[in-house]
Amino acid sequence: MKIGTINLRISIIAVAVVAIFTIFLAYAFYVSRDTRILLWGIPTLVLLLVIPLGLNYMSQKEYADVRPQYEREARPIRIKLINLNMLGDPVRIEGVVESIRFQIFNRPQYMVADRSGEISVKMYTQPEENVNVGDIVEVLGMVTKRYIVSGDAVINGVSIRKIDKSIEVREKKKS
Numbered sequence: 001m002k003i004g005t006i007n008l009r010i011s012i013i014a015v016a017v018v019a020i021f022t023i024f025l026a027y028a029f030y031v032s033r034d035t036r037i038l039l040w041g042i043p044t045l046v047l048l049l050v051i052p053l054g055l056n057y058m059s060q061k062e063y064a065d066v067r068p069q070y071e072r073e074a075r076p077i078r079i080k081l082i083n084l085n086m087l088g089d090p091v092r093i094e095g096v097v098e099s100i101r102f103q104i105f106n107r108p109q110y111m112v113a114d115r116s117g118e119i120s121v122k123m124y125t126q127p128e129e130n131v132n133v134g135d136i137v138e139v140l141g142m143v144t145k146r147y148i149v150s151g152d153a154v155i156n157g158v159s160i161r162k163i164d165k166s167i168e169v170r171e172k173k174k175s
Helices: 012-032 035-073
Strands: 088-103 109-114 118-124 136-145 153-162
Touching: 012 035, 012 109, 035 088, 035 136, 035 153, 109 136
Parallel strands: 118 153
Antiparallel strands: 088 109, 088 136, 109 118, 136 153
16 A cells, blocks of 8 residues: 555555454354444454554654654765664664564565675664565664663664675686
């Protein structure tokens, strides 16, 4: 579903919850034949879909609004140079997506690597475009700690998008 320029995506978990409660509602109505169950149950099922969509819309909109600021302020940096002294700094990295986790929750976490190292990029909403393992991406985000009190540096991603850049492989000269 698309509202304006924002592409909404509902998580698989939210759809599963609605499906399970639909089965419960159908069973409860079948057993009791009480129409009041439907009067309360159907609007509740609709809310179980609308609330995650609304939250996704608000997250997408907020990220779209701050993206221009990050594009202006973020400096390009190699992953190896990112450390805890840079907490709160906006950064821009380019690399290859090595793995993706937590995508079914609409909170994907990408492992992005360049030739100098790898770093975790946490997104708190789905990106605008589908990003897959092996894609070359540009990430805009802020350096944060993995955990509140301790942990290594990670990037709280504001934007992750595919870029058209090929990986250059140097061939060894035959001597």
